[in-house]
Amino acid sequence: MIDCWKLLERLERVLKMLQSRVLRRCSQRRLSSVAQQIDTIIRVDHAGELGADRIYAGQMAVLGKSSVGPMIQHMWDQEKEHKAKFEELINKYRVRPTVLTPIWNVAGFMLGAGSALLGPKAAMACTVAVESVIVEHYNNQLRVLMSDPEKNRELLTVLQKFRDDEQEHHDKGLDEGAEETPFYEAFSNIIKLGCRAAISLSEVV
Numbered sequence: 001m002i003d004c005w006k007l008l009e010r011l012e013r014v015l016k017m018l019q020s021r022v023l024r025r026c027s028q029r030r031l032s033s034v035a036q037q038i039d040t041i042i043r044v045d046h047a048g049e050l051g052a053d054r055i056y057a058g059q060m061a062v063l064g065k066s067s068v069g070p071m072i073q074h075m076w077d078q079e080k081e082h083k084a085k086f087e088e089l090i091n092k093y094r095v096r097p098t099v100l101t102p103i104w105n106v107a108g109f110m111l112g113a114g115s116a117l118l119g120p121k122a123a124m125a126c127t128v129a130v131e132s133v134i135v136e137h138y139n140n141q142l143r144v145l146m147s148d149p150e151k152n153r154e155l156l157t158v159l160q161k162f163r164d165d166e167q168e169h170h171d172k173g174l175d176e177g178a179e180e181t182p183f184y185e186a187f188s189n190i191i192k193l194g195c196r197a198a199i200s201l202s203e204v205v
Contacts, residue, residue: 058112
């Protein structure tokens with residue numbers, strides 16, 4: 001006759017063993033996922049700050065001697081700091097840069113110079129559109145990193161500081177009359193769409 005209690009005990013041991021294995025595998029997957037997320041964050045932000053640096057370089061090439069030149073220079077100086085920090089992080093974490101870097105280099109300068117050729121307000125409209133996407137992007141990344149704030153302290157500190165800088169750029173652009181640009185909504189939406197596409201591509205390529 002089958003001893004039901006012994007059978008249940010064996011079944012319980014098997015279930016506990018399976019549960020332990022499942023939990024261990026899930027933990028490994030979470031660690032892998034977090035590592036991959038950090039890799040993606042650094043790669044895409046490195047590309048983004050390179051693009052931002054080139055946008056302001058293009059704007060300065062056209063408007064450097066205008067009344068908005070000093071303000072653009074201030075924003076550009078901050079973007080240079082951002083780019084330098086991500087170049088440090090990409091080496092520290094051994095992250096592969098996006099292969100699209102040369103494209104974002106050229107595209108960023110063209111966007112900056114092209115918007116500036118339309119006038120100071122159009123340049124500011126470009127800034128507002130780009131920075132609104134970047135602020136949203138940084139906020140999304142910060143939520144991911146908050147899953148382990150102690151372990152991700154360095155990146156959290158960096159991203160919070162850079163997010164605040166980008167928000168400042170956005171607000172200054174609005175103060176300078178960005179919304180007075182002809183066809184502002186259409187102009188802004190096209191730039192935002194391009195930025196989001198660049199982010200998506202840089203995350204994986």
